[in-house]
Each structure stands twice: as C-alpha cells, then as structure tokens.
Amino acid sequence: MTIPDDALTALAEAVGPGSLRTGEAIPARNRKDASKAAEGLPAALVTPRSTDEVAAVLAICSRFSLPVVVQGGMTGLAGGASPQAGEVALSLERMSGVEEIDPVSRTMTVLAGTPLSVVQEKAAEAGFLYGVDLGARGSCTIGGNVATNAGGVQVLRYGMTRRNVLGLEVVTADGRIVSHLKKVVKNNAGYDWTQLFIGSEGTLGVVTRVLLALQPAVTGVQTALCAAQDVGKALAALNRLEARLGGSLLAFEAMWPEYMKAAVDHGGLPWPFPAARPELTLVIEAAMGSAAGEEAFAEALAELAEEGLLDDALIAQSGRDRTRFWAYREANYEFYRDLPPGVHFDVSIPLGSMEKAVALLRERVVARSPEAFAIVFGHLADSNLHISIHSAVMELSGFADILYELVREMEGSVSAEHGVGILKRPYLGMSRSPEEIALMGSLKRTLDPGNILNRGRILPA
Numbered sequence: 001m002t003i004p005d006d007a008l009t010a011l012a013e014a015v016g017p018g019s020l021r022t023g024e025a026i027p028a029r030n031r032k033d034a035s036k037a038a039e040g041l042p043a044a045l046v047t048p049r050s051t052d053e054v055a056a057v058l059a060i061c062s063r064f065s066l067p068v069v070v071q072g073g074m075t076g077l078a079g080g081a082s083p084q085a086g087e088v089a090l091s092l093e094r095m096s097g098v099e100e101i102d103p104v105s106r107t108m109t110v111l112a113g114t115p116l117s118v119v120q121e122k123a124a125e126a127g128f129l130y131g132v133d134l135g136a137r138g139s140c141t142i143g144g145n146v147a148t149n150a151g152g153v154q155v156l157r158y159g160m161t162r163r164n165v166l167g168l169e170v171v172t173a174d175g176r177i178v179s180h181l182k183k184v185v186k187n188n189a190g191y192d193w194t195q196l197f198i199g200s201e202g203t204l205g206v207v208t209r210v211l212l213a214l215q216p217a218v219t220g221v222q223t224a225l226c227a228a229q230d231v232g233k234a235l236a237a238l239n240r241l242e243a244r245l246g247g248s249l250l251a252f253e254a255m256w257p258e259y260m261k262a263a264v265d266h267g268g269l270p271w272p273f274p275a276a277r278p279e280l281t282l283v284i285e286a287a288m289g290s291a292a293g294e295e296a297f298a299e300a301l302a303e304l305a306e307e308g309l310l311d312d313a314l315i316a317q318s319g320r321d322r323t324r325f326w327a328y329r330e331a332n333y334e335f336y337r338d339l340p341p342g343v344h345f346d347v348s349i350p351l352g353s354m355e356k357a358v359a360l361l362r363e364r365v366v367a368r369s370p371e372a373f374a375i376v377f378g379h380l381a382d383s384n385l386h387i388s389i390h391s392a393v394m395e396l397s398g399f400a401d402i403l404y405e406l407v408r409e410m411e412g413s414v415s416a417e418h419g420v421g422i423l424k425r426p427y428l429g430m431s432r433s434p435e436e437i438a439l440m441g442s443l444k445r446t447l448d449p450g451n452i453l454n455r456g457r458i459l460p461a
Ligand SMILES: Cc1cc2nc3c(=O)[nH]c(=O)nc-3n(C[C@H](O)[C@H](O)[C@H](O)COP(=O)(O)OP(=O)(O)OC[C@H]3O[C@@H](n4cnc5c(N)ncnc54)[C@H](O)[C@@H]3O)c2cc1C
Pocket: 033, 034, 069, 070, 071, 072, 073, 074, 075, 076, 077, 079, 080, 081, 092, 112, 113, 133, 134, 135, 136, 139, 140, 141, 142, 143, 144, 145, 146, 147, 148, 149, 150, 151, 152, 153, 201, 202, 203, 205, 206, 207, 208, 417, 418, 421, 454, 457
C-alpha cells in the first residue's frame, strides 16, 4: 500500500521535509524491533520533534485512514514496533531529553523518546534513583517502557513501570493532546486514565511526555549468589528475607540447572558452588545502607543456610564479585548463540504452581523430542519466568503450543512483562477471558474508532 500524494504532502508540511522519509531512505533500525517478527519497510517514516507535531501527524493519518506503528527504542520482544504492510512509522527518536527534575516533589519530567539509561543517570546525578531497570536500558525509551509496562530486575522493590509513573501526556488517534502532569501522588478526581495507557502497547494513544516518580538513592548494596534445593525452599527463604530485612530487598532472581549448564558450557563461567549442583541458583540483592545493615544481610543468609532453606550463600566482597555474580544472570544474552535453535517465552506462573510447572514442562518437551530441552530462569519473586525451548530437529512452534497450554492449566499469563504485540496475539485467549478481551475491544474502539494505531497488536486487526 502506498500513501496518497496529498497525504504525503500534508505529513511533510506537518513535520518538515527532513522528518519524513520513504523507501530506501528509511534506516534499518525502523524496519524491525528486537523480536523474531519479520522485517518490514514502512510506507513512510515520520520523526516529529514535538507533541504538536505528533498531534498533527495523527490528525492527518486519521483523516486519510493511514495505519500507524509507533516506535521507541525498538528493543521490544513482541513485534509491536515492527512495521506491517502499509504502515506509517511514527518514531519518537527525536523527542528525547529530561525537561525537569523536581527534588522537592521527587519527580522527573521526560520526553517519551528518552533512553532509560539517561533517566537513570540524570536521577543518580540529582541524588535519586529511578526504580525501573532492565537489560535493554541503553536503547529502550521511557515511552516504550510505559507502552509495555516494562518490568525488569527491581520489580520486587519498586514495582513495574506503572508504579513509577505519576502522569502522562498522550496524543490520541485523532490528534487530541491529553495531559495529566500534576506532581501529586494522590488524585482521585475521576478515572485514572493514565493507567489505562500504561501497558496498552501503543494501541490507544502515543505517549509523548512522562512524569516519573523518583526514589531515594540506595546505599550499601549487598549481592549474594545462593543455591536452593527447590522452589519451595527458595520461596520460603524469600519470605523470611522480606520479613527480616524489611523493604531492603532489590532483586531475587533464579536460574534452573539447564540454564546454569549453558552458562558454564557456553558462557565460559565456572560452576560457582564447589559441591552442589542445585535445582536453583539465586541472585539476591538488597540495599542495606549502613555497616550494621550489611552485617544483618550476612546473618540472615547464614541463618537460612543453617535451617536448610539455602544450601550455599556466597556474598560479594567487592564490586568485582558483584559483577561476577550478575554475569550468571546475564549470561543468556551470550550463550543462546551456541545452543540449538530455540523459541523464547516470557510467562507468569503462580508461585504455588511453579515447581510443578517446570517439572511438567521438562516432561512434555522431552516427550515431543528426546533431544529437546528447556532453559528456565527469571524474576522468581515476581512469578515471572523466561523460558526458551531448544531443539535441533523439531519444528519450534509446536513447543509454543505445549508451553502456552501449560500456562493456561496453571492459570498464569502468556505475557509477564514483554507485552502481546503481534507475536503473542494468537495466545491472548489462553490467559484472558472472552469478556476481558471484549472489554479491551470496546476501549480500543472508543479511543481509536478508525483502528489506525498499532493495528493488529494485542487485538485482531
Ligand atoms: C536485551 C533485552 C533485555 C530486555 N529486558 C527486559 C526486561 O527485563 N523487562 C521488560 O519488561 N522488558 C525487557 N525487554 C523488552 C524491551 O526492552 C521492553 O519492552 C521496552 O519497554 C521496550 O521499549 P522500546 O522503547 O524499545 O519500545 P519499542 O520496542 O520501540 O516498542 C515497544 C512497544 O511500545 C510501543 N511504543 C513505543 N513507544 C511508544 C510511545 N511513545 N507511545 C506509545 N506506544 C509506544 C510500540 O508501538 C510497541 O508496541 C528487553 C529487551 C532486550 C532486547
């Protein structure tokens, strides 16, 4: 599908000719996100520099019924930002920058195209911390984080993105600018519409400006690499640490043995524990403040080891140790390259069913193909598992059916933190009821009656 000449002329007038590109002038980065979605050349790429320009672009696209795909840092893993045939790509890449840090209200106002790492750095320079952190921090944008309600490694302490957002400015499909950027924690004056846009993956509106809540900076960060015999013991240890250390826990990440084997065999890391090859290797991190707090962390872990909830607990004695411990948790970015072809998932499983779910997964994967195996790791405290299933001989999509059926049986979610996008849309009904999906459809039709925004993401086109 090509864009009518008068629509192209109107778009060029709205953003200026330098901010409108077509055909081969469109860079590779705007043709595909970080997921397995197919590459696509958008019908046009617009890179507005202001909210008014975004509004003008959407008003034109609405008038000409042009489908629009919204693009942030292109690190999404659900195919949501990858262009589909005939779409106008609206990239927020030129709308980047921190506009204000208010130390009294503990807020930061940022443009949607600002990379997460910039927000983190500016917060730290001002003596604060921004509560969301994830591996794609250098490239993903705050607008993309809001659109996907991104999680990451500190959800245990600070929650997902929605808990760190106080207000939004958005542009609706017809080009209306709607703004709530008041620096107040409480606002029960009517519906909290901003929360509706968080996690809506660009299907309801384009996020242009975000008011973020900042946290006090943390000190005395303690990191431990621990071994646990099973999920039950690991979760008992988590509950004990939460009670004992108050709100100090930052991360409680878990890696199952197949993951550790890949990290050792293909990631070049040594087995961390001298004897044990535990069912679970844990990275536990807490911000303990004072020296007394640091001692309390060590004592708490020693106590859990004595009681048999943990088999081993190595505490980082230096920044180097901390990096070394996190290298296990981040080894997956490297080791996948050396494994047989795989298919990747991001699911939630209720904590009470997690042990059973991992055991059933192993059984069902091997039943389909004895050489196949599943790698499991993730944000255990958030009931969020990242799973990849690898096979040198089998067609991989059959494993998706196995996993999502298991998620349905366990009453989990087919998307924990990466969103639905294009790739998970066929499975939405496995963790949402028909009534829920119908409600989502009503909201979509109300806010985007022409169905121009991120068409076919989350809901059928
Ligand atoms: C190495 C790596 C590690 C990752 N780790 C995590 C993790 O721990 N936790 C996690 O949650 N995710 C993780 N992700 C996934 C990804 O980083 C997040 O989904 C991130 O929030 C996407 O941001 P982005 O700016 O790249 O968005 P994009 O990929 O550009 O877009 C993602 C979706 O948001 C929409 N969108 C983007 N910007 C806007 C906007 N301004 N307004 C409206 N809609 C918009 C797009 O249309 C698309 O549907 C990881 C990805 C990688 C590659």
